[in-house]
Amino acid sequence: MLAQQSSNAGIPDTVKTICCIGAGYVGGPTMAVIAYKAPHVKVIVVDLNQARIDAWNSDKLPIYEPGLDEVVKASRGRNLFFTTDVDASIKEADAIFVSVNTPTKTFGMGKGCAADLKYLESAARRIAEVSESGKIVIEKSTVPVKSAEAIRAILTANTKSKCRFTILSNPEFLAEGTAIPDLMAPDRVLIGGDEDEDGQKAVKALSAVYNNWVPAERIITTNTWSSELSKLTANAFLAQRISSINSISALCEATGADVDEVANAIGKDTRIGSKFLKASVGFGGSCFQKDILNLVYLCKTYNLHEVAEYWQQVVDINEYQKKRFSLQIVRSLFNTVTNKKIAIMGFAFKKDTGDTRESASIDVIKYLMDEGANIAIYDPKVEESQIDMDLLPPGVDAKASAKVKSLYTIHTDPYEAAKDAHAIVVCTEWDEFKTFDYQKIYNDMYKPAFLFDGRKILDIEAMKTIGFQASVIGTKC
Ligand code: UDX
Numbered sequence: 127m128l129a130q131q132s133s134n135a136g137i138p139d140t141v142k143t144i145c146c147i148g149a150g151y152v153g154g155p156t157m158a159v160i161a162y163k164a165p166h167v168k169v170i171v172v173d174l175n176q177a178r179i180d181a182w183n184s185d186k187l188p189i190y191e192p193g194l195d196e197v198v199k200a201s202r203g204r205n206l207f208f209t210t211d212v213d214a215s216i217k218e219a220d221a222i223f224v225s226v227n228t229p230t231k232t233f234g235m236g237k238g239c240a241a242d243l244k245y246l247e248s249a250a251r252r253i254a255e256v257s258e259s260g261k262i263v264i265e266k267s268t269v270p271v272k273s274a275e276a277i278r279a280i281l282t283a284n285t286k287s288k289c290r291f292t293i294l295s296n297p298e299f300l301a302e303g304t305a306i307p308d309l310m311a312p313d314r315v316l317i318g319g320d321e322d323e324d325g326q327k328a329v330k331a332l333s334a335v336y337n338n339w340v341p342a343e344r345i346i347t348t349n350t351w352s353s354e355l356s357k358l359t360a361n362a363f364l365a366q367r368i369s370s371i372n373s374i375s376a377l378c379e380a381t382g383a384d385v386d387e388v389a390n391a392i393g394k395d396t397r398i399g400s401k402f403l404k405a406s407v408g409f410g411g412s413c414f415q416k417d418i419l420n421l422v423y424l425c426k427t428y429n430l431h432e433v434a435e436y437w438q439q440v441v442d443i444n445e446y447q448k449k450r451f452s453l454q455i456v457r458s459l460f461n462t463v464t465n466k467k468i469a470i471m472g473f474a475f476k477k478d479t480g481d482t483r484e485s486a487s488i489d490v491i492k493y494l495m496d497e498g499a500n501i502a503i504y505d506p507k508v509e510e511s512q513i514d515m516d517l518l519p520p521g522v523d524a525k526a527s528a529k530v531k532s533l534y535t536i537h538t539d540p541y542e543a544a545k546d547a548h549a550i551v552v553c554t555e556w557d558e559f560k561t562f563d564y565q566k567i568y569n570d571m572y573k574p575a576f577l578f579d580g581r582k583i584l585d586i587e588a589m590k591t592i593g594f595q596a597s598v599i600g601t602k603c
C-alpha cells in the first residue's frame with residue numbers, strides 16, 4: 127500500500143485523465159476540443175454551478191459558440207464528461223486545468239485594476255485537500271504574472287498526502303465566436319513550466335496531449351513567468367490596435383477621411399498587417415480590459431508608473447470611444463433624447479457569442495438612459511435575464527430598479543424594436559443586421575429617422591438613399 131502511494135506521488139509521465147475546474151467560456155470549449163482530438167484521453171469538466179453542468183449535459187449548451195454543439199456531441203459520454211463532483215474528478219486526474227473566473231476586483235486593494243483571485247485560490251485549496259497522487263496543475267484562467275507561485279504555495283502548504291504538484295501556465299488564446307476553429311488550428315500553444323525535473327516532465331506530458339493535433343513547431347515552451355506575461359501582453363497589443371484605430375476614427379470624423387480607407391491603406395504594409403484594425407464603438411469581452419488593467423497594476427506594483435500610464439491609455443481611449451459615440455447620438459437627435467425611443471441592435475460584445483461581459487452596448491445604453499431615452503433592445507443570442515442583470519444596478523432597492531426597468535424593453539423581433547423609434551443604433555456586428563429590410567424599418571420609424579452604425583458594417587450611402595440620417599463611426603457625416 128505504501129509502495130503504491132509513493133509510486134503515485136510523483137509527477138505523471140503521461141496525461142491519461144484530465145480534470146478541468148470551471149465549465150465556462152474557456153474551460154468548456156477547450157476541453158471539448160481536447161476530448162474530440164485526443165479520444166484516448168478522458169476529460170472531466172467540473173463546476174460548482176449545477177445549472178451550468180446540467181446545461182452542458184443537455185441539448186441546449188450554456189454558451190453559444192459556432193461549431194461547439196457538434197464537437198461536444200461527438201465526445202460527450204465517450205471521453206468527455208460534465209459533473210459537479212469536483213473532488214472525485216480531482217482525485218482521478220493526472221492533469222488539472224484551472225479555468226475559473228478571475229474578474230477585476232470591485233473592492234479593497236487594487237480595486238478596479240487587480241484580478242480577484244478568490245476562485246483560483248479556492249480551486250487550489252480543493253486540489254491540495256483531496257489529491258491522493260501527484261498532479262500537473264495547469265493555469266488556464268488569465269491570471270496576473272506570478273500567480274503560479276501563489277498556487278504552488280497553497281498546494282504545498284495544504285496538501286495532506288506526500289504527493290507532488292507542479293504548476294504549468296498554458297494560457298488560452300481563443301476568441302469567442304471563433305473558439306472552435308481557434309482551438310482546432312491554433313497559431314500557437316504556449317506552455318510555461320518550471321525548469322526543474324518535475325516541471326520539464328509536466329511540460330512534455332502536456333505537449334504530448336496537444337501534439338495529437340497541433341504540430342510540434344506550434345507548441346512553444348517557456349518558463350512560467352514568460353508564459354503568464356505573454357498572455358497579458360498579447361491581449362494588450364491587440365486591444366492597443368483597436369484603441370489606436372478608434373482614436374484615428376475620431377480624427378476621420380473631424381476631417382472627412384474614412385477610417386476604413388485609412389485602415390486598409392496602413393494594413394497593406396506587411397509590418398503593420400490588416401487584422402484588428404476595424405474601428406468600432408469600443409472593444410468589450412472578458413479579457414482585454416481586465417488583462418490591460420492587470421498589466422497596469424503589475425507595472426504600478428513594480429513602480430513602473432510611466433509604463434502603467436502608457437497601457438492605461440488603451441483603456442481610457444476605449445471609454446472615450448463609447449462616450450463619444452453616445453454623445454454623437456444625442457447631438458444628432460437635436461441635443462435631446464428624453465422620451466425618444468432608440469432601438470439598440472446588438473447587446474453581445476461581438477457577433478457569434480451570447481457573452482455580454484464589458485460589452486460596449488451596455489455603456490451606450492446606460493448613457494442614453496441617463497439622458498432619459500426609452501431603449502428597445504434586440505440581440506439574436508443574448509437572453510433577457512442577462513440583459514436585466516447587466517442593466518439593473520446591483521444592490522439598489524426595488525423602486526430604483528423598477529425605474530431603470532421602465533426605461534428599456536427587450537425584443538425578439540428587430541422590426542418591432544425599431545417600430546416608431548427615432549433612431550436605430552448598431553452596437554454589435556451580427557451578420558443578420560446587414561440583411562435586414564431597412565426600407566421597412568425606415569417606413570415604420572419616427573421621422574426624421576436616424577441610423578448610427580458603431581461597427582461600420584452597413585453601407586452608409588445605401589442607408590442615406592433610403593432616407594436615413596445615417597452616421598457611421600469613423601466617417602464624417
Ligand atoms: C480576445 C483575444 O482575441 C483572445 O486571443 C484572448 O484569448 C481573449 O480575448 P475575445 O475577447 O473573445 O478574444 O474577442 P476578440 O475577437 O479579440 O474581440 C474583442 C473585442 O474587440 C470585441 O468587442 C470586438 O468587437 C472588438 N474588436 C475586434 C474591434 O472593435 N475591432 C477589431 O478590429 C477587432
Ligand code: ADP
Pocket residue numbers: 147148149150151152153172173174175178212225226227228245246248249267412
Ligand atoms: P471564463 O470566461 O474565464 O471561462 P466563466 O465565468 O465563463 O469564465 O467560467 C468560470 C467558471 O468557473 C464558472 O462557471 C464558475 O462557476 C466556475 N468556478 C469558479 N470557482 C470554482 C471552483 N472553486 N470549483 C469549480 N468551479 C468553479
